[in-house]
Amino acid sequence: MDAELLHSYRAGKLMLFVGAGVSANLSLPTWSELTAHIALELGYDPKIFSTYGTPLALAEYYKRKKGTLGPLLSWMDREWHKPTTDISTSEIHRLITLGRFSRIYTTNYDRWLEMAHDKFEVPFDKIANVADLVSATEGQRQIVKLHGDFDDGNSIVLDETSYFHRLNYDSPLDIKLSNDVLGNSVLFIGYSVSDINIRLLFYRLTEMWGRSVLPSARPKSYVFTNRPNPVTQEVLGQWGIEMIVSEEDDPKKALTAFLQELVS
Structure with missing residues:
Protein backbone atom coordinates (compact mmCIF):
# COMPACT_ATOMS: atom_id res chain seq x y z
CA MET A 1 0.00 0.00 0.00
CA ASP A 2 1.35 3.42 -1.02
CA ALA A 3 2.57 5.34 2.05
CA GLU A 4 1.23 8.71 0.82
CA LEU A 5 -2.17 7.16 0.11
CA LEU A 6 -2.33 5.71 3.62
CA HIS A 7 -1.26 9.03 5.13
CA SER A 8 -3.97 10.93 3.23
CA TYR A 9 -6.58 8.37 4.26
CA ARG A 10 -5.62 8.37 7.94
CA ALA A 11 -5.54 12.17 7.97
CA GLY A 12 -9.09 12.33 6.55
CA LYS A 13 -7.77 13.93 3.36
CA LEU A 14 -8.79 11.26 0.84
CA MET A 15 -11.81 11.79 -1.42
CA LEU A 16 -13.39 8.75 -3.06
CA PHE A 17 -14.67 8.72 -6.64
CA VAL A 18 -17.01 5.76 -7.20
CA GLY A 19 -17.72 4.43 -10.70
CA ALA A 20 -19.94 1.84 -12.36
CA GLY A 21 -17.63 -1.04 -11.44
CA VAL A 22 -18.71 -0.68 -7.81
CA SER A 23 -22.37 -0.98 -8.75
CA ALA A 24 -21.52 -3.98 -10.97
CA ASN A 25 -20.62 -5.73 -7.71
CA LEU A 26 -24.39 -5.85 -7.10
CA SER A 27 -25.09 -7.41 -10.53
CA LEU A 28 -26.92 -4.31 -11.74
CA PRO A 29 -27.78 -4.06 -15.47
CA THR A 30 -24.88 -3.22 -17.76
CA HIS A 81 -33.19 -1.18 -7.41
CA LYS A 82 -34.77 -4.62 -7.31
CA PRO A 83 -36.09 -5.59 -3.84
CA THR A 84 -34.15 -8.85 -4.05
CA THR A 85 -30.83 -6.95 -3.84
CA ASP A 86 -29.43 -7.05 -0.31
CA ILE A 87 -26.92 -4.26 0.22
CA SER A 88 -25.68 -5.82 3.46
CA THR A 89 -24.07 -8.62 1.40
CA SER A 90 -21.80 -6.17 -0.46
CA GLU A 91 -18.48 -6.05 1.36
CA ILE A 92 -17.34 -3.31 -1.03
CA HIS A 93 -20.23 -1.03 -0.06
CA ARG A 94 -19.68 -1.81 3.64
CA LEU A 95 -16.01 -0.85 3.43
CA ILE A 96 -16.78 2.34 1.51
CA THR A 97 -19.42 3.33 4.05
CA LEU A 98 -17.29 2.65 7.12
CA GLY A 99 -14.13 4.13 5.59
CA ARG A 100 -12.65 7.46 6.60
CA PHE A 101 -13.29 9.32 3.34
CA SER A 102 -13.66 13.10 3.43
CA ARG A 103 -16.10 13.09 0.53
CA ILE A 104 -17.63 10.48 -1.74
CA TYR A 105 -18.25 11.58 -5.33
CA THR A 106 -19.96 9.24 -7.75
CA THR A 107 -20.93 9.24 -11.42
CA ASN A 108 -23.46 6.45 -10.71
CA TYR A 109 -27.20 7.17 -10.74
CA ASP A 110 -28.26 4.39 -8.35
CA ARG A 111 -29.03 4.82 -4.64
CA TRP A 112 -26.97 1.92 -3.30
CA LEU A 113 -24.30 4.10 -1.70
CA GLU A 114 -27.02 5.95 0.18
CA MET A 115 -28.76 2.69 1.10
CA ALA A 116 -25.48 1.27 2.41
CA HIS A 117 -25.05 4.32 4.66
CA ASP A 118 -28.58 3.82 5.97
CA LYS A 119 -27.97 0.09 6.49
CA PHE A 120 -24.72 0.60 8.41
CA GLU A 121 -26.10 3.66 10.23
CA VAL A 122 -23.59 6.21 8.95
CA PRO A 123 -25.09 9.74 8.69
CA PHE A 124 -24.68 11.46 5.31
CA ASP A 125 -25.99 14.23 3.09
CA LYS A 126 -26.79 13.50 -0.54
CA ILE A 127 -25.69 16.35 -2.81
CA ALA A 128 -27.29 16.32 -6.26
CA ASN A 129 -28.26 19.98 -6.79
CA VAL A 130 -27.94 23.50 -5.40
CA ALA A 131 -30.72 22.98 -2.85
CA ASP A 132 -28.80 20.03 -1.40
CA LEU A 133 -25.68 22.18 -1.09
CA VAL A 134 -27.56 24.82 0.87
CA SER A 135 -29.06 22.32 3.33
CA ALA A 136 -25.91 20.20 3.87
CA THR A 137 -24.86 19.56 7.47
CA GLU A 138 -21.46 20.96 8.43
CA GLY A 139 -18.88 18.22 8.98
CA GLN A 140 -21.13 15.36 7.83
CA ARG A 141 -20.23 12.77 5.16
CA GLN A 142 -21.34 13.92 1.71
CA ILE A 143 -22.30 11.72 -1.22
CA VAL A 144 -22.09 13.92 -4.31
CA LYS A 145 -24.03 12.62 -7.34
CA LEU A 146 -22.03 14.23 -10.14
CA HIS A 147 -24.05 12.71 -13.02
CA GLY A 148 -27.46 12.96 -11.41
CA ASP A 149 -29.81 11.02 -9.21
CA PHE A 150 -32.95 8.96 -9.87
CA ASP A 151 -34.85 11.11 -7.37
CA ASP A 152 -34.47 14.03 -9.80
CA GLY A 153 -34.85 12.83 -13.40
CA ASN A 154 -33.81 16.22 -14.77
CA SER A 155 -30.39 15.83 -13.17
CA ILE A 156 -29.56 12.54 -14.94
CA VAL A 157 -26.70 12.72 -17.47
CA LEU A 158 -27.59 9.91 -19.87
CA ASP A 159 -28.11 11.27 -23.39
CA GLU A 160 -25.50 12.95 -25.57
CA THR A 161 -26.87 16.48 -25.15
CA SER A 162 -26.88 16.32 -21.36
CA TYR A 163 -23.39 14.81 -21.37
CA PHE A 164 -21.96 17.51 -23.65
CA HIS A 165 -23.59 20.15 -21.46
CA ARG A 166 -22.02 18.44 -18.44
CA LEU A 167 -18.59 18.80 -20.03
CA ASN A 168 -18.74 22.56 -19.51
CA TYR A 169 -17.83 21.88 -15.87
CA ASP A 170 -19.41 25.14 -14.76
CA SER A 171 -22.28 23.96 -12.55
CA PRO A 172 -22.44 24.56 -8.78
CA LEU A 173 -21.39 20.93 -8.24
CA ASP A 174 -18.31 21.52 -10.40
CA ILE A 175 -17.40 24.57 -8.38
CA LYS A 176 -17.72 22.45 -5.25
CA LEU A 177 -15.55 19.74 -6.85
CA SER A 178 -12.90 22.31 -7.78
CA ASN A 179 -12.79 23.46 -4.17
CA ASP A 180 -12.74 19.96 -2.70
CA VAL A 181 -9.90 18.60 -4.87
CA LEU A 182 -7.53 21.42 -3.94
CA GLY A 183 -6.98 20.16 -0.41
CA ASN A 184 -7.51 16.43 -0.82
CA SER A 185 -6.08 13.42 -2.59
CA VAL A 186 -8.56 11.59 -4.83
CA LEU A 187 -8.98 7.82 -5.14
CA PHE A 188 -10.91 6.49 -8.15
CA ILE A 189 -12.47 3.02 -7.85
CA GLY A 190 -14.81 1.17 -10.20
CA TYR A 191 -13.63 3.00 -13.32
CA SER A 192 -12.24 1.68 -16.60
CA VAL A 193 -9.02 3.60 -17.19
CA SER A 194 -9.51 3.15 -20.95
CA ASP A 195 -12.89 4.95 -20.92
CA ILE A 196 -12.38 8.28 -22.74
CA ASN A 197 -15.13 9.92 -20.67
CA ILE A 198 -13.32 9.06 -17.45
CA ARG A 199 -9.97 10.12 -18.88
CA LEU A 200 -11.54 13.49 -19.68
CA LEU A 201 -12.63 13.72 -16.04
CA PHE A 202 -9.05 13.00 -14.97
CA TYR A 203 -7.82 15.75 -17.29
CA ARG A 204 -10.40 18.23 -16.00
CA LEU A 205 -9.32 17.56 -12.44
CA THR A 206 -5.73 18.20 -13.47
CA GLU A 207 -6.83 21.53 -14.93
CA MET A 208 -8.56 22.39 -11.66
CA TRP A 209 -5.37 21.66 -9.76
CA GLY A 210 -3.36 23.67 -12.29
CA ARG A 211 -5.45 26.78 -11.65
CA SER A 212 -4.66 26.70 -7.94
CA VAL A 213 -2.12 29.07 -6.39
CA LEU A 214 0.47 26.30 -5.94
CA PRO A 215 -0.22 23.66 -8.61
CA SER A 216 3.11 21.96 -7.94
CA ALA A 217 1.98 21.22 -4.39
CA ARG A 218 -1.25 19.46 -5.34
CA PRO A 219 -2.01 16.23 -3.48
CA LYS A 220 -1.28 12.99 -5.33
CA SER A 221 -4.30 11.10 -6.61
CA TYR A 222 -4.86 7.47 -7.51
CA VAL A 223 -6.92 5.13 -9.66
CA PHE A 224 -7.32 1.48 -8.66
CA THR A 225 -7.54 -1.19 -11.37
CA ASN A 226 -6.83 -4.86 -11.89
CA ARG A 227 -5.82 -4.38 -15.53
CA PRO A 228 -2.17 -3.30 -16.12
CA ASN A 229 -1.82 -0.67 -18.84
CA PRO A 230 1.64 0.93 -19.24
CA VAL A 231 0.40 3.51 -21.76
CA THR A 232 -2.37 4.76 -19.47
CA GLN A 233 -0.02 4.60 -16.50
CA GLU A 234 2.39 6.97 -18.25
CA VAL A 235 -0.32 9.37 -19.43
CA LEU A 236 -2.08 9.56 -16.07
CA GLY A 237 1.29 9.93 -14.35
CA GLN A 238 1.90 13.25 -16.11
CA TRP A 239 -1.44 14.42 -14.71
CA GLY A 240 -0.45 13.51 -11.16
CA ILE A 241 -2.62 10.39 -11.03
CA GLU A 242 -0.94 7.15 -9.97
CA MET A 243 -2.30 3.77 -11.06
CA ILE A 244 -2.60 1.11 -8.36
CA VAL A 245 -2.71 -2.26 -10.11
CA SER A 246 -3.90 -5.43 -8.40
CA GLU A 247 -2.56 -8.85 -9.41
CA GLU A 248 -6.00 -10.37 -8.77
CA ASP A 249 -7.86 -11.12 -12.03
CA ASP A 250 -11.36 -10.96 -10.56
CA PRO A 251 -12.32 -7.25 -10.27
CA LYS A 252 -14.67 -7.80 -7.31
CA LYS A 253 -12.07 -9.73 -5.31
CA ALA A 254 -9.36 -7.24 -6.27
CA LEU A 255 -11.32 -4.18 -5.11
CA THR A 256 -12.54 -5.89 -1.94
CA ALA A 257 -8.97 -6.86 -0.92
CA PHE A 258 -7.67 -3.36 -1.67
CA LEU A 259 -10.37 -1.63 0.37
CA GLN A 260 -9.92 -4.07 3.25
CA GLU A 261 -6.22 -3.21 3.39
CA LEU A 262 -6.86 0.52 3.15
CA VAL A 263 -9.76 0.79 5.59
CA SER A 264 -8.30 -1.54 8.20
Missing part, protein backbone atom coordinates in the same frame (compact mmCIF):
# COMPACT_ATOMS: atom_id res chain seq x y z
CA TRP A 31 -24.73 -0.54 -20.46
CA SER A 32 -25.28 -3.27 -23.08
CA GLU A 33 -28.46 -4.36 -21.30
CA LEU A 34 -29.62 -0.74 -21.22
CA THR A 35 -29.04 -0.22 -24.94
CA ALA A 36 -30.72 -3.58 -25.67
CA HIS A 37 -33.80 -2.35 -23.80
CA ILE A 38 -33.76 0.91 -25.78
CA ALA A 39 -33.53 -1.11 -29.01
CA LEU A 40 -36.51 -3.30 -28.14
CA GLU A 41 -38.64 -0.29 -27.14
CA LEU A 42 -37.89 1.34 -30.48
CA GLY A 43 -38.38 -1.83 -32.53
CA TYR A 44 -34.75 -2.59 -33.40
CA ASP A 45 -32.67 -5.71 -33.17
CA PRO A 46 -30.40 -5.10 -30.13
CA LYS A 47 -27.21 -6.37 -31.80
CA ILE A 48 -27.70 -4.21 -34.87
CA PHE A 49 -28.85 -1.19 -32.85
CA SER A 50 -25.71 -1.31 -30.69
CA THR A 51 -23.58 -0.65 -33.79
CA TYR A 52 -25.36 2.62 -34.52
CA GLY A 53 -23.57 4.69 -31.90
CA THR A 54 -22.33 5.07 -28.35
CA PRO A 55 -24.74 4.48 -25.43
CA LEU A 56 -25.00 8.28 -25.09
CA ALA A 57 -25.98 8.65 -28.75
CA LEU A 58 -28.48 5.79 -28.53
CA ALA A 59 -30.09 7.36 -25.45
CA GLU A 60 -30.20 10.66 -27.34
CA TYR A 61 -32.00 8.90 -30.21
CA TYR A 62 -34.48 7.40 -27.73
CA LYS A 63 -35.24 10.87 -26.34
CA ARG A 64 -35.76 12.26 -29.86
CA LYS A 65 -38.14 9.44 -30.76
CA LYS A 66 -40.07 9.34 -27.47
CA GLY A 67 -39.91 13.06 -26.67
CA THR A 68 -38.65 12.29 -23.17
CA LEU A 69 -36.34 9.97 -21.25
CA GLY A 70 -39.04 9.49 -18.62
CA PRO A 71 -40.10 5.89 -19.43
CA LEU A 72 -36.46 4.81 -19.82
CA LEU A 73 -35.46 6.35 -16.49
CA SER A 74 -38.44 4.65 -14.79
CA TRP A 75 -37.34 1.29 -16.21
CA MET A 76 -33.77 1.92 -15.09
CA ASP A 77 -34.89 2.88 -11.59
CA ARG A 78 -36.85 -0.39 -11.27
CA GLU A 79 -34.06 -2.55 -12.72
CA TRP A 80 -31.29 -0.88 -10.72
